[in-house]
Amino acid sequence: MSLEEVSRLPWVEKYRPKSLDEIIDQEEVVASLRNILKTKAVPHMLFAGPPGVGKTATAHAFARDLFGDRYIDDGHFLEINASDERGIQTIREKVKMFARQIPMGGYGFKILFLDESDQLTDDAQHAFRRVMEQFSTTCRFILAANYSNRIIEPIQSRCAVFRFRPLVKADVMKFLKRIADGEGREVDDQALEVIYDFSEGDMRKAINILQASASISNKIDEKVVYRV
Ligand SMILES: Nc1ncnc2c1ncn2[C@@H]1O[C@H](COP(=O)(O)OP(=O)(O)O)[C@@H](O)[C@H]1O
Ligand SMILES: [Mg+2]
Structure with missing residues (x-):
């Protein structure tokens, strides 16, 4: 990507964490994932x-830390978004195509990431559970969901469950300040507090x-935020 293209990216993309080291809060989750990285189990x-x-x-940071920068290009990691593809048939085909190829680089398995997995119907989840069983020697599954209770029990019981929490105010404010600095914008603490309150973590x-505030004014105060 050229510098110009990077500068046009939405900030959520531009400042996306690349490694577990850059994940803010979620300490328990990150600590467990680091242990998993050590054992490679x-x-x-x-x-x-x-x-x-x-x-x-x-999910992406974990895979990059495990497999390296080329985690996607080298075929170690595939993301499927269940809210785009609710039909289990296409998911099954994609998973099969992916899992069928032998894992490369001596890892013994690939990772399939099913994002928004609580968007699948119960029937699709039951079918997905069979896919999990069928491919679990060569493929590990990471599922993400807003509500774990919308995931059928047989899938839950096959997974280690990691609970993510709303981010805390001080850490969000610090990160927003860093972004503003990186973008050459001035933002005061009151504005950051208001942004946090709107965001609810x-x-x-x-x-x-x-970013919307920054498009209104280079100097971001509370009043600017309220205009967004
Ligand atoms: N814990 C976090 N640490 C660092 N950045 C985060 C964190 N959570 C969210 N973000 C930022 O918000 C964006 C959306 O996060 P994402 O992982 O897609 O959220 P979710 O999948 O939980 O809805 C990311 O690109 C990143 O910039
Ligand atoms: Mg998500």
């Missing part, structure tokens, strides 16, 4: 929690409000 996992708190980002929302 990767279980099936279910990431549960509200929107914008790092579930998708953590959802980092995606917080970053988007900051």
Whole structure:
């Protein structure tokens, strides 16, 4: 990507964490995932929690830390978004195509990430559970969901469940300040507090409000935020 293209990216993309080291809060989750990285014994996992708190980002960061920068290009990791493809048939085909190829680089398994997995119907979940069983020697599954209770029990019981929480105020404010600095914008603490209150600990929302505020004015105070 050229520098110009990077500068046009939405900030949520531009400042997306690349490694577990960059995941903010979620200490318990990150600590467990680090242990898993050490042993390389990767279980099936279910990431549960509200929107914008790092579930998708953590799945990618984990895979990059495990397989390296080329984790996608080298075929170690595939993301499927269940809200785009609710039909289990296409999911099954994709999973099969992916899992059928022998894992490369001596890892012994690949990772399939099913994002927004609570969007699948119960029937599709039962079918997916059979896919999990069928391919679990060569494929580990990471599922992300807003509500773990919308995931059928037989899938839950096959997964290590990781609970993601809303981010805390001080950490969100610090990160927003860093982004503002990186973008050459001035933002005061009151504005950051208001942004946090609107976001309710959802980092995606917080970053988007900051970027929208920045499009109104280079100097971001409380009044600017209220105009978003
Ligand atoms: N815990 C976090 N640490 C760092 N950045 C985060 C975190 N949570 C969310 N973000 C930011 O918000 C964006 C959306 O996060 P994402 O992982 O897609 O949320 P979720 O999948 O939980 O809805 C990410 O690109 C990242 O910039
Ligand atoms: Mg997500």
